[in-house]
Amino acid sequence: MQGFRKYFYVFLITCALFLSAWYMSAYFNTRKLNEVKDIQNKVAVDILSSETQFSLLEELSCQDLNSSIFSTEIASLAEKIAYAEQNVSNKDEIDLLKKQYTILEVKDFLLNKRIGERCKQMPVTILYFYGSKDACTDCAKQGYVLDAIRQQYPQVRVYSFDYNLELSTIKALTSIYKIGNTLPGLVVNGKTVAGFQTVDGIKTLLPKEVTNPVKATTNTTAKKVQTN
């Protein structure tokens, strides 16, 4: 390999290496998307199963319904989709996954609500409407707050929705809960609040049974005694 031919051959080898790196990246990203799809499918099955279980048990006591009826992977799915959105370049596929995820969230939310109505227990839910970094400067901060709430009160189910996602379900939700252009928008246990909310601010909107478990346990025991 003499003279400038060597420069050319080395250029070709370097290009081949970069293409290999790109191929490896695409391969692993596809695997990640497939993993997200698998989780999504599992969540869909979980929700369908929960709905069926709910229908079957409708005639029975609420004691037979427990928290395991809800899919446990919906939160980790959100994290993975958010990560994929920032790191995987396949925008169309991510958008589709996001839409499917949003619908699953809404189904989970509705199921939660129905069970709450059936068993006379108010489900503790937070609907969180966020926007892109440019449209909503406080959304990143709001995300940290909701993470903290979720970790502090595992029984609170937080559903995140991309306000700008082109999906009729989102439009319906924003219309029902009167979410305006001020983001972040939150619906804490049915009450709509606009703009950034602190951990303490959200705590005041949560039911006392959640924020004060000692009192809640006492109340539950008292109810049981009354029932007996």
Added chain:
Amino acid sequence: MPIGEVVTYSITFLAVYVQIFMLVTFLERRRDLKAVEGLPVPTLSHYPKVAIIVPCWNEEKTVHGTVASLLALDYPHDRLEVIVVDDGSTDTTWSEILKYKDNPRVRIFQKENGGKHTAVNFGIDHTDADLIGCLDADSFVMSDALKYMVDAFNNHPDIMATAPTMIIHNPKNMLQYAQRVEYNMSAYNKKMLSFMNAIHVTPGPFSIFRKEVFQVIGKFKKAHGTEDQEIAYRMQEHHMRIYHCHQSIVYTSSPDTVKKLYKQRLRWIYGFIQNTIDYRRLIFKTKHGNFSFFTLPSGVISIVAVVYLSFALAYNFVVFLIKKITQLSIVGWNSSSIGFHFDAFFISTRTIVFVEVIIYGLVIFSIIAGTKITGQKKKIDWHVIPYILVYTLIAPFWLLKAVWNTIWGRRQPAWR
């Protein structure tokens, strides 16, 4: 693709290109390396007269070891002279040198301080040897080092200068071990550059020149504290071949503190930038071959790459820090919310990550190959980890400072 990513990919492409160029050269010439592996010290057809100049400036502690290693060289006594030049030392160096005044093989001189290159030039003026070398007074040579070099001169009339393989002498702390790894890698790079006839420095420790070099292109010149680099540039300009004699081993002292290392590297990098600016007429000129198309551009690329990537790293670190501070200020010190949980899903699989793996792979290969070239038994030195850590963390500082000094025309750093 955002502009930042375009720049990052362009720079990493060039970095990979440089490493692949070296690797291809290695694969092309591995038989040449294999052919001399394990061969006994050559028997010379003739013994040209050799003079080794030892420039000293405040070297009271090391000058003895340096001269002793030269006197122990396996070379006929009447064909080797050692010239010790005290460049106006302010400590007891001269009284140490005086101990050799009755040794017929050593000639000693004292002059006013004028810088290392003036001491070497003084020695050149006082010898009629065929081959003239220099050995910094902080280095020691292996006894067979000269024979390998003279053998190269005897068998290849086109070789005008030879450079040795340098190994860190007696490393004691992590920083010095990290430098040993770097020197091993450097042995590989130098050898490949030698195969390409594109060496850009004839290091102070034990580079040997034919006397014709000084007759044709002149002696050492003041050159931003890196005179051994400037003369190599001048030789390349005059199409004089510089050969890396990898079997010639020189042990050199190394900085034992970060501050000393910083000062040394600042001088080297500043010198490289200044010499490259002075000789910019050589860049991308067909008649100067690989030196013009590979060595100089790759040196510039490595400086630009480190400066850019260090800024990018610092930027990302600041963004990360702001994010964490914001998170803490909002939700308080809640260990569960800021803790770490491992999930393979979140390992980055971006293209740049795989490219970085390729670069690190090539760097580790060059360290292993360099260690083998220097004849050391060890195959892989685990100090490669501190080497990567230390140099990733502190190299950007001396590079940035050298660039800063160049832009603002600051004076050159002191050579010692």
